[in-house]
Amino acid sequence: xxxxxxxxxxxxxxxxxxDTPPGMKITFDEQNMTExxxxxxxxxxxxxAGGHFxxxxxxxxxxxxxxxxxxxxxxxxxxxxxxxxxxxxxxGLLRPEEWKPPNKVVAVLRLIQTLLIEPNPDDxxxxxxxxxxxxxxxxxxxxxxxxxxxxxx
Amino acid sequence: MADWDADDERGEELNxxxxxxxxxxxxxxxxxxxxxxxxxxxxxxxxxxxxxDPSIHHLSCLxxxxxxxxxxxxxxxxxxxxxxxxxxxxxxxxLEKLExxxxxxxxxxxxxxxxxxxxxxxxxxxxxxxxxxxxxTFSSQxxxxxxxxxxxxxxxxxxxxxxxxxVCLEPKKGTVCYRMKNCGHVFCVxxxxxxxxxxxxxxxxxxxxxxxxxxxxxxKKKDRILSPNELLQIPLAVDVVKRFANLKRKKRIEKDKxxxxxxxxxxxxxxxxxxxxxxxxxxxxxxxxxxxxxEDAAPPAPDDGPKGAxxxxxxxxxxxxxxxxxxxxxxxxxxxxxxxxxxEANELTKDDQESLNFIxxxxxxxxxxSVPAIKSYGCNHMxxxxxxxxxxxxxxxxxxxxxxxxxxxEPKRRACYRRLMDLATGEDVQFGGRRGAExxxxxxxxxxxxxxxxxxxxxxxx
Numbered sequence: 001x002x003x004x005x006x007x008x009x010x011x012x013x014x015x016x017x018x019d020t021p022p023g024m025k026i027t028f029d030e031q032n033m034t035e036x037x038x039x040x041x042x043x044x045x046x047x048x049a050g051g052h053f054x055x056x057x058x059x060x061x062x063x064x065x066x067x068x069x070x071x072x073x074x075x076x077x078x079x080x081x082x083x084x085x086x087x088x089x090x091x092g093l094l095r096p097e098e099w100k101p102p103n104k105v106v107a108v109l110r111l112i113q114t115l116l117i118e119p120n121p122d123d124x125x126x127x128x129x130x131x132x133x134x135x136x137x138x139x140x141x142x143x144x145x146x147x148x149x150x151x152x153x
Numbered sequence: 154m155a156d157w158d159a160d161d162e163r164g165e166e167l168n169x170x171x172x173x174x175x176x177x178x179x180x181x182x183x184x185x186x187x188x189x190x191x192x193x194x195x196x197x198x199x200x201x202x203x204x205x206d207p208s209i210h211h212l213s214c215l216x217x218x219x220x221x222x223x224x225x226x227x228x229x230x231x232x233x234x235x236x237x238x239x240x241x242x243x244x245x246x247x248l249e250k251l252e253x254x255x256x257x258x259x260x261x262x263x264x265x266x267x268x269x270x271x272x273x274x275x276x277x278x279x280x281x282x283x284x285x286x287x288x289x290t291f292s293s294q295x296x297x298x299x300x301x302x303x304x305x306x307x308x309x310x311x312x313x314x315x316x317x318x319x320v321c322l323e324p325k326k327g328t329v330c331y332r333m334k335n336c337g338h339v340f341c342v343x344x345x346x347x348x349x350x351x352x353x354x355x356x357x358x359x360x361x362x363x364x365x366x367x368x369x370x371x372x373k374k375k376d377r378i379l380s381p382n383e384l385l386q387i388p389l390a391v392d393v394v395k396r397f398a399n400l401k402r403k404k405r406i407e408k409d410k411x412x413x414x415x416x417x418x419x420x421x422x423x424x425x426x427x428x429x430x431x432x433x434x435x436x437x438x439x440x441x442x443x444x445x446x447x448e449d450a451a452p453p454a455p456d457d458g459p460k461g462a463x464x465x466x467x468x469x470x471x472x473x474x475x476x477x478x479x480x481x482x483x484x485x486x487x488x489x490x491x492x493x494x495x496x497e498a499n500e501l502t503k504d505d506q507e508s509l510n511f512i513x514x515x516x517x518x519x520x521x522x523s524v525p526a527i528k529s530y531g532c533n534h535m536x537x538x539x540x541x542x543x544x545x546x547x548x549x550x551x552x553x554x555x556x557x558x559x560x561x562x563e564p565k566r567r568a569c570y571r572r573l574m575d576l577a578t579g580e581d582v583q584f585g586g587r588r589g590a591e592x593x594x595x596x597x598x599x600x601x602x603x604x605x606x607x608x609x610x611x612x613x614x615x
Contacts, residue, residue, distance in 0.1 A: 002347065004321050004343065004344065004347065007321065007323070008320075008321055008322055011322050011323075012322070062351055064320060065320075065347070065348040065351055065352070065360075097359070097360075100364055100365070100366045101319070101320040101344070101348060101364045102319035102320060102364065102365060102366050103366065
């Protein structure tokens with residue numbers, strides 16, 4: 001990783017520390033600045049309210065020319081998060097072709113918060129969950145809330 | 154500071170002027186004479202054209218006008234100031250008019266000091282480029298002067314500024330920044346180089362565009378891929394830009410369904426096309442042509458009938474190996490009058506298929522280098538002409554160079570035992586029955602069963 005990239009990550013970390021978006025806690029290992037751990041609170045107005053989700057944000061070597069990689073370490077029932085042990089996400093500005101270098105981690109975190117409030121079933125990584133979200137919202141809400149109780153407390 | 158006599162009104166006025174305009178130069182030939190260069194910076198970019206070229210250039214700065222002022226004895230009460238204006242790009246009539254304006258101002262001032270007022274008037278007039286029409290047409294001889302001056306001033310101004318690079322998020326001096334030609338976004342050169350070099354290295358040429366979030370987000374307008382010329386100005390290394398230009402060209406050719414590719418397997422280069430000339434000088438590519446044009450190009454009608462086949466221009470020439478071939482049947486060029494049928498690139502011609510059949514039926518590949526060998530006469534111990542490997546012509550196995558003939562003397566090798574001299578006379582070179590593909594398959598099957606049987610035997614002996 002270039003020094004420029006490291007400097008930029010440090011700068012963004014500083015910005016996040018001085019002005020942390022509400023509802024999240026960012027921790028960072030001094031030894032390895034390319035991996036951030038984020039503790040995200042389920043937004044009040046969402047089915048994930050009351051849950052605490054651990055996320056891992058990894059900076060690629062080519063950062064900021066390539067987007068950071070985000071994964072949910074806490075299981076979550078959501079159309080845009082892969083339902084496996086990776087918990088990966090790939091949509092919007094997290095896609096390499098849509099990412100632009102001036103985008104910042106804060107923007108990524110905001111996007112994730114927004115997605116918890118309002119999932120995007122048209123750009124889903126889990127088509128069956130997306131389908132349920134669209135066709136049978138009650139059932140979706142029930143499972144999502146159930147998963148919060150089981151995994152995210 | 155000149156040492157003017159402050160008791161003289163002229164000295165007092167010039168002293169005041171010099172404190173307002175420190176760039177004033179004192180003319181030593183006369184006791185009360187100064188010169189001053191006045192910048193011509195229009196309030197908004199001034200449109201100009203040059204003779205015989207309708208393209209409009211917008212100038213942010215024009216070369217300064219040079220003002221000489223001499224105050225004679227008797228100024229300001231009796232004598233007007235002597236004013237002389239020079240600027241090579243302004244017509245004498247305009248300069249004379251500006252000089253007359255000064256005299257008129259002196260007359261109106263009725264003996265009061267008026268030079269500061271005059272200079273302010275000139276500066277104000279400069280903001281509208283002295284009332285020249287927009288756009289103004291200049292002689293083409295003035296083209297280098299005006300354009301170079303503007304570019305130099307713009308660059309100097311840019312270099313003095315400080316920009317916040319949105320990629321590294323650091324403030325950078327203009328001297329290490331680059332302004333995008335098309336949209337005007339500014340980034341630091343090292344960020345642009347790092348990002349673009351990476352993308353070009355990975356072949357991701359669609360990413361060679363302005364990095365700003367404001368660019369290409371409108372949805373409608375596609376981001377503009379930068380031109381090689383602009384990449385060189387950033388600057389990116391010539392080799393990198395060449396790779397970029399060639400990748401981009403390749404991509405455009407691949408998108409064009411009307412282009413056929415060389416049928417030679419080892420070449421497969423596209424045909425020569427005037428639409429996509431080979432890139433000789435990357436600095437010449439200032440703008441990529443519109444992409445839509447390429448997408449609209451229709452593939453040639455593949456027509457099996459003789460009528461269609463005769464009607465299209467079938468001659469294509471490979472830009473890689475210069476092979477002349479038919480774009481329809483993909484065989485080497487057969488002339489305009491020959492009827493032919495369209496063929497898929499990976500489909501073999503009748504001739505090719507026959508050659509292949511002949512090779513598989515009538516040759517034995519060298520066990521080392523696989524080159525097909527055919528025997529015209531002689532024994533079945535072969536030496537590969539290419540790699541000198543010894544092998545058996547009948548079964549294709551590798552033979553001990555020291556004792557190649559033992560192979561034909563081992564009874565367990567039923568297919569080859571005592572058959573060293575089979576077909577030695579070369580009378581029957583058509584081996585179809587003996588060396589044909591089917592027989593080879595049968596032989597190997599037999600051999601496999603034999604080996605299996607031997608292994609079983611060995612197993613039971615133990």
